[in-house]
């Protein structure tokens with residue numbers, strides 16, 4: 001238990017500098033950079049809301065902090081400083097400096113780095129989960145990579161439910177990168193948004209949708 005307690009960083013409100021190459025686009029005003037972000041993560045980035053940050057886990061583009069309600073011994077979120085609402089907002093046509101697949105790769109590298117540092121045993125055994133929630137199952141509408149370890153010590157519900165990749169609600173970072181490299185399938189995106197509307201109305205439909213669609217989408221965990 002002592003070890004776990006030591007892993008918990010203090011809660012702080014810190015202003016996190018935006019990536020420098022965006023300043024010209026943001027009219028040179030750093031505050032503006034975050035002003036379009038209406039989420040709690042926008043407030044964390046601008047230093048208005050506290051987070052439990054992991055030292056060293058900030059880069060020009062990314063920030064990592066501890067999940068407010070951890071579901072594993074180690075549960076971090078890696079977010080881009082740029083406001084990207086969710087996986088559907090990632091684009092395959094961005095310019096070089098702004099390439100979204102590379103951004104997700106960077107998020108993965110930061111997530112793995114955190115695991116290596118804070119959960120070396122789980123890291124070595126690949127006993128971890130890296131995943132994104134798919135709308136409408138994303139609790140905060142700012143792209144965030146969940147980094148959880150050790151997966152083997154998580155509750156069944158979280159390991160095989162909420163954070164289970166390949167389900168309608170959860171996709172691994174590698175699958176997102178794969179989708180971006182191949183291009184999102186628009187027809188699937190449309191089908192998902194129609195389902196989104198229905199699912200908000202009735203939880204029964206979530207189960208139905210999952211059973212009927214889980215194997216026929218770009219979100220399946222099957223990789224070559």
Ligand SMILES: [Zn+2]
Pocket residue numbers: 132133137138139140144146
């Ligand atoms: Zn989430």
